[in-house]
Amino acid sequence: MTSSEPSVGRPIRNAEAVRLSEIPILTTDHWRQEILRATRYSAGKKEWRICALFALPKGGAFRLITVLANNREQSLTVFATDVRDRYPALTPDVPEAHLFEREIAEQFPIKPEGHPWLKPVRNASSTEYFKIEGDEIHEVGVGPVHAGIIEPGHFRFLCNGEDVFHLEIALGYQHRGIERALQGGPNKRTLSYMETLAGDTTIGHTLAYSLAVEGLSRLDVSPRAELIRGIALELERLANHTGDLGALAGDVGYLPTASFCGRLRGDFLNLSAQICGSRLGRGWLRPGGVLFDLPKDQTEGFLSKLKATFRDVKEAAQLLWHRPSVMARFENIGAISQQVCQELGIVGPAARACGLRNDIRHDFPSGIYRNARIHIPTRHSGDVFARAYIRWLEIQESTRFIEAALRSAVEAPISKPTTQAPLQSNSIVVSLVEGWRGEICHVALTDHLGAFARYKVIDASFHNWTGLALALRDQQISDFPLCNKSFNLSYCGYDL
Amino acid sequence: MNWDSLANVAFALGCAPFLMGVINRTKAIFAGRQGQPLLQTYYEIWRLLHKGAVYSKTTSWFFRAGPLAGLAITVLVLFLIPFGRVPAVVSFQGDFIFIVYLLGLMRMMTVLAALDTGSSFEGMGASRELQFSAIAEVALVFALSTLAWKAGTLSISEIFTKVTPDLWRTEGGILSLLGVAILLVFLAENARVPIDDPNTHLELTMIHEVMVLDHSGPDFAMILYSSALKLWILGTFLLEVLLPFQVGNFWLDHASFIFAMFALAVLVGIIESSMARLRLIFVPRFLMGAVIFALLAFLLGLR
Numbered sequence: 001m002t003s004s005e006p007s008v009g010r011p012i013r014n015a016e017a018v019r020l021s022e023i024p025i026l027t028t029d030h031w032r033q034e035i036l037r038a039t040r041y042s043a044g045k046k047e048w049r050i051c052a053l054f055a056l057p058k059g060g061a062f063r064l065i066t067v068l069a070n071n072r073e074q075s076l077t078v079f080a081t082d083v084r085d086r087y088p089a090l091t092p093d094v095p096e097a098h099l100f101e102r103e104i105a106e107q108f109p110i111k112p113e114g115h116p117w118l119k120p121v122r123n124a125s126s127t128e129y130f131k132i133e134g135d136e137i138h139e140v141g142v143g144p145v146h147a148g149i150i151e152p153g154h155f156r157f158l159c160n161g162e163d164v165f166h167l168e169i170a171l172g173y174q175h176r177g178i179e180r181a182l183q184g185g186p187n188k189r190t191l192s193y194m195e196t197l198a199g200d201t202t203i204g205h206t207l208a209y210s211l212a213v214e215g216l217s218r219l220d221v222s223p224r225a226e227l228i229r230g231i232a233l234e235l236e237r238l239a240n241h242t243g244d245l246g247a248l249a250g251d252v253g254y255l256p257t258a259s260f261c262g263r264l265r266g267d268f269l270n271l272s273a274q275i276c277g278s279r280l281g282r283g284w285l286r287p288g289g290v291l292f293d294l295p296k297d298q299t300e301g302f303l304s305k306l307k308a309t310f311r312d313v314k315e316a317a318q319l320l321w322h323r324p325s326v327m328a329r330f331e332n333i334g335a336i337s338q339q340v341c342q343e344l345g346i347v348g349p350a351a352r353a354c355g356l357r358n359d360i361r362h363d364f365p366s367g368i369y370r371n372a373r374i375h376i377p378t379r380h381s382g383d384v385f386a387r388a389y390i391r392w393l394e395i396q397e398s399t400r401f402i403e404a405a406l407r408s409a410v411e412a413p414i415s416k417p418t419t420q421a422p423l424q425s426n427s428i429v430v431s432l433v434e435g436w437r438g439e440i441c442h443v444a445l446t447d448h449l450g451a452f453a454r455y456k457v458i459d460a461s462f463h464n465w466t467g468l469a470l471a472l473r474d475q476q477i478s479d480f481p482l483c484n485k486s487f488n489l490s491y492c493g494y495d496l
Numbered sequence: 497m498n499w500d501s502l503a504n505v506a507f508a509l510g511c512a513p514f515l516m517g518v519i520n521r522t523k524a525i526f527a528g529r530q531g532q533p534l535l536q537t538y539y540e541i542w543r544l545l546h547k548g549a550v551y552s553k554t555t556s557w558f559f560r561a562g563p564l565a566g567l568a569i570t571v572l573v574l575f576l577i578p579f580g581r582v583p584a585v586v587s588f589q590g591d592f593i594f595i596v597y598l599l600g601l602m603r604m605m606t607v608l609a610a611l612d613t614g615s616s617f618e619g620m621g622a623s624r625e626l627q628f629s630a631i632a633e634v635a636l637v638f639a640l641s642t643l644a645w646k647a648g649t650l651s652i653s654e655i656f657t658k659v660t661p662d663l664w665r666t667e668g669g670i671l672s673l674l675g676v677a678i679l680l681v682f683l684a685e686n687a688r689v690p691i692d693d694p695n696t697h698l699e700l701t702m703i704h705e706v707m708v709l710d711h712s713g714p715d716f717a718m719i720l721y722s723s724a725l726k727l728w729i730l731g732t733f734l735l736e737v738l739l740p741f742q743v744g745n746f747w748l749d750h751a752s753f754i755f756a757m758f759a760l761a762v763l764v765g766i767i768e769s770s771m772a773r774l775r776l777i778f779v780p781r782f783l784m785g786a787v788i789f790a791l792l793a794f795l796l797g798l799r
Contacts, residue, residue, distance in 0.1 A: 140616040140700075148697040161623070162776065251701075253693035253773035259527035325690065325771040328778075477620070478776040481698040 008034055009068065009077030014364040015211040017218075017429040020445065023065070024079045031066070031081035032088060038068055039094050046342040047072065052430070052443050053090075053100035054456050055108045058082065062110055065456075067430050067443060071356075071363040076430060089115035096345035099462060122172030122495055124154075130168050132158045137165070140477065144173045151491035159477055167472040167480070169465050174495040182455035186213060186287075186420065195282045198459055198493030203229075203236040204435025205457070205493075206285045208442040211366055211431035213287035216446060217421035221367065224412040225289035227405055230368035232272065232281055232290070234398040237436035239268035241391040241398075242313050244488050248388050249320055251482045252329040260316035267309040274302065288417025299406055310399045317392045330385035334471040334483035337382060346467045348438015348460045349394065350487055352378045353386035360434035372408075374401055387486040423450040435460060437490065459493030504579040509571070511754075512724040513537035515731070515761045522765025537724060541717045549713035555612050562609025563711055563718040569602040570722040573729055576652070580753035581742060583653035592640045592652040596633065599685075599729075602722070603629055610707035617699045621706030624776070628691070628703065631783040632684045638790035639677045642797055643737070646670065656736040664740055673793035675738050680786035682730045684779075686723065689768040691779055701776070731760050 008024050026034065038048035052067040064087075065080045081087075089112030090097035101112040103121045112118070120126045124144070138159055144152035152173035158166045178193050194209040195202045207229055214221060221229075246261025269279035276284035276292040284292055294302060320326050336346070341354040351358050359376045361369040377393035379386035425448050433440045438460030447453040468487045472480060517534035524531025533539070551559065575585045576595050584591075607625055610618040644650050646667060647658035664671055684691045687704035699706055708719050735756050742749045774782055 138616065140620065142699065147699055162620075249772075251696075251698065253689050253696065253768070254771070255523055255527050255769045259529060263528075323772065325774070329772050329775060333775075476776055478701045480700050 009066075009079040012076050012078055012430060014076065014360075014366050015215040015429060015431040017215040017424050017427045018078075020426045020428055023428065025063070026079060026081050028081045028083055028087050031064070031079065032090060034079070035066065035068070035090055035097075036093050039096070041339065041343055044339070049342070049345045050094070050096050050100060051076070051432070051439070051441050052456055052458055053097060053104070054443070054454070055083075055104045055110060056445065056454050057108065060084070062108055064104070065428070065443070065445070067441070069364070069432075071358040074363050076364065076432075078428065078430065083110060085109055086111045086113050088113055091115045095343045096463075099466065120172070122175040124170065124172040124175070126170070129156050129170070130158070130166060132165055134160075136160050153491050155480070157472075157477055157480070162476050162478065164472050164475050164477050164480070167469045169469055171465070171491055172495050174492045176492075176496065178496045179455060179457060183452055185452045185455070186423070191286070197457060197496070198461075198490040199280065200240055201236070201435045201437060201440070201459070201490065201493060203232045203281045203285065204433050204437075204440045205442075205459075206281075207233060208431045208433040208435075208440045210285055210287040211433065212429045212442050212444045213423065215429040215431065216423040216427055216444060216450075217287070218424070219288045219417075219421055221289050222412060222414055223368075224293065224409070225414045226367035227409055228275070228290045228293060228414060229285060230372070230405055231275075231294070231402050232284055233433070233435075234402050235268055235272045236281060237398050238395055239265050239272070240436040240488075241395050242268060244391055244485065245313075245317055245320065245388060245395075247485050247488070248330075248384070248482065249326065251485050252326055254320070254323065254326050257316045257320050257326075260312065260319075264309055264313050264316065267305070267312075271302065271305060271309075274298070274305075286417045287420070290414055291416060293414040294406075296411055303403060303406060306399060306402060310395070313395060317395070320388070321392075327385065329479075329482065330388055331381075331383060333384045333479050334475055334486060335381060335383035335386075336467055336471045338380075340470055341382065341467065344466050344470070345463050347463045348434070348436075349390045350387055350438065350464055350467055352376065353390045354382040355380040358439075360432045360439055364432050366431075366433075368405060372401065372405055384482055384486040425450040437461065437488070437493075438464065457493075457496060459490055461489035461491075461494040464489050465494060498583065498585065500582045501579075501585040504582055505574050505585060507754075508574050508579070508725065508728050512728040513541065513721065515727050515757070516724055518758050518761035519765045519768070522762050523769050526765070526769035537720065541721055544712075544717035544720070545714050547713040549711075549715050552613060552710060554614050555710075559609050559612040559710075560715065562605045562612075563708075563715040563722075565605040566602050567718040567722045567725075569598050569605070570725040570729070573598050574725065577729060577732055578653040578656050578736065579732060580736075580750055581657060582750070583657070587651045587653040589650040592644060592650065592655065593637070595652065596637055596640070599726075600629075600633060602726075606707055606719075609711075613710045615710065617702075617706050617709060620700075621703055621709075624703045625707060628684060628779055628783060631780055631787060632681050635677050635783065635786035635790050636681045636685075638787065638794060639674045639681070640733075642670065642674060642790065642794045645794075646797060659737055659740045661740050667797070670793045670796050671737060673789045673796065675734065677786045677789035677793070678730075678734045678737060680782065680789070682734050683764070683767070684783055684786070685730055686727045688764055690771055690774045691782065693773050701773075703776075727761075728757070731757055735760065 010022050012018055048068045048070045051069045055062040055064055061082050061084050063080050063082050068077050089101055091101050092114055101115050102118055104110055105118045106120045140157040142155040144154045154170040156168045157164050194206045197205045242261050243265035246258050250258035272281045273279045275294050338354045341351055355378050357376050357378050361374050362376050375397050379390055423446050425446055428445045431442045441458040443456040445454045471483050516537040521531045573595055576591055578584045607622045610622045643655050647655040687694055692703040739756050
């Protein structure tokens with residue numbers, strides 16, 4: 001118990017279903033005071049952060065469901081307030097709420113009063129941009145169509161020559177209406193939505209969904225299936241981190257690592273394919289377990305491939321760290337301070353690069369992570385180098401983790417999930433997964449029939465895009481691609 | 497009319513794109529890849545020549561004139577430079593300054609055509625190109641002037657015939673400093689790593705490539721071809737200084753010079769495979785390095 005803990009919230013565990021009636025409903029003033037008190041940044045410390053904040057239509061009014069997390073204390077809490085069409089905005093006092101409140105204002109006729117700018121989050125037709133007046137200021141607009149094979153997003157730089165004053169990021173070009181489509185589920189489409197929510201995070205989002213459904217239907221997962229899920233999640237991390245190291249090298253024009261890592265990412269993806277038949281892990285995870293196991297007689301071959309790939313990644317990564325011309329590009333570029341990182345609620349490797357030891361696998365463990373503890377590396381410089389090096393440290397840890405998990409595993413059936421069990425009605429579940437990009441938060445609320453009344457998805461990118469914008473301040477515009485790659489955020493995971 | 501000189505111009509026109517192939521193959525080998533065909537640049541030019549060009553409504557005739565003028569000027573420069581020990585087709589006193597100005601004119605055409613689009617990317621590229629070339633030009637002029645002074649003539653064909661093993665024995669320090677200066681200018685002017693990255697697709701980091709983003713079809717073919725020729729021209733300057741050796745047999749000398757040209761392309765490939773690009777704000781310092789090497793050579797000559 002700390003002094004800042006919202007004493008009023010309903011403490012919950014990761015993926016634990018609770019009745020909606022158990023969520024305390026506060027008056028709006030009280031609710032606001034509690035959030036302010038809990039998320040206050042003082043003396044370099046910030047105890048709580050906002051995991052989720054969204055509106056739920058309730059008759060003519062709206063209920064603002066709030067999920068706060070404290071990674072250090074390993075506690076999660078839920079509470080809510082009812083509002084009609086307006087309420088005093090949190091953003092002026094709690095910067096990390098800014099995007100959540102913009103989203104609320106976009107989705108429902110609610111006005112968070114005092115919010116500095118209620119610009120739509122995903123309505124890409126909005127053409128209003130932040131402006132700086134001055135003869136020497138010029139704007140550079142990039143995208144939404146880019147020169148490479150990447151997702152669409154519009155970046156608008158306010159520059160003085162090569163120096164960037166401000167970067168504004170406008171997304172929403174891939175908005176597919178996933179949250180609305182999930183309402184009334186789960187049905188046959190739900191899993192496909194989850195697996196393609198962010199294509200490079202198939203495992204992360206499918207796992208978060210599976211945990212949510214298992215919480216709501218009180219399904220048990222066999223230890224073997226939990227092990228396989230852990231391997232799936234770490235393989236996804238390995239593939240993407242390796243790809244990122246290569247892409248970072250490519251962005252500074254360093255050929256060898258760029259080429260090697262491009263190939264090695266494929267080797268990790270092939271390991272996923274070896275087990276489930278899909279390089280991205282589609283059709284692997286299901287609520288209740290997994291559909292594919294790693295047969296006992298293939299374990300040795302799998303491990304030796306993993307180790308061989310890791311050896312090659314190690315060589316490619318060492319080339320980067322030992323090349324002065326590369327380090328000159330990585331160090332002191334695009335740094336964000338730990339304070340900014342905390343006040344914006346940055347998650348994942350980007351937060352760990354600022355010295356925050358936040359990791360769902362350690363703080364809110366589920367499945368195999370409850371027993372097999374994972375080491376959480378941190379760096380402190382918060383720059384491109386730190387974000388790159390964190391990836392390398394995590395590659396080492398994930399490899400070690402898979403190896404240790406497979407070595408200690410006992411042979412057991414994976415208990416293939418059969419039919420869908422009914423979901424508990426009028427309940428809420430919060431499931432958290434540490435995807436390779438950072439925290440994935442799914443919040444599912446069921447109606448009186450046990451169908452999804454609201455299914456909220458918060459990808460790590462939702463928290464982190466603003467971090468990229470701030471990392472670019474007072475930087476060179478030519479360093480933007482490098483900074484962008486060091487965050488490597490998802491467009492579709494944000495656009496939903 | 498010197499037929500050998502004319503043959504050299506024809507040879508350069510035919511073989512310059514092959515240099516690009518050699519660079520790309522070297523990079524591919526370093527990256528453990530098979531790489532594109534050695535003749536890829538020829539295929540590219542051929543393909544582009546058969547395509548239509550797209551012109552933005554905001555551009556004027558200048559945008560269309562830019563690539564053509566650029567190519568014309570580059571070909572003109574080919575007539576003015578020697579190759580190995582064979583003098584240029586046209587040479588006169590002070591022609592090395594004329595060449596530097598022609599290269600400057602070519603740059604001006606590219607920059608104006610880029611500015612003509614009104615795109616913020618192209619404006620950024622133009623500003624970078626001009627900022628960097630202002631320094632690179634100083635280094636090149638300084639280097640060539642020092643050579644001219646030591647050779648006692650103002651014609652580039654004669655200057656380079658005076659660079660002999662004997663001169664290397666007496667003025668080796670000066671010549672090696674000049675060689676370094678010209679190498680740095682060679683990398684910068686041809687948009688190679690560590691100044692620029694010809695392979696990047698990132699508009700915001702480009703220098704030369706970003707200025708030609710809006711050109712397409714035959715216009716872009718001309719741009720590709722003139723940049724290959726420019727690589728050949730500046731490569732010639734570098735080799736004339738570094739390789740004064742000759743055995744006396746015309747064909748043997750000629751063959752060894754051509755061989756050296758491709759060895760230079762391999763060197764560029766090795767440089768590109770072994771280091772990252774500089775941060776853009778450090779490029780002027782890099783080029784100031786070239787100026788300082790040229791200046792040091794000049795001061796050494798004062799002894």
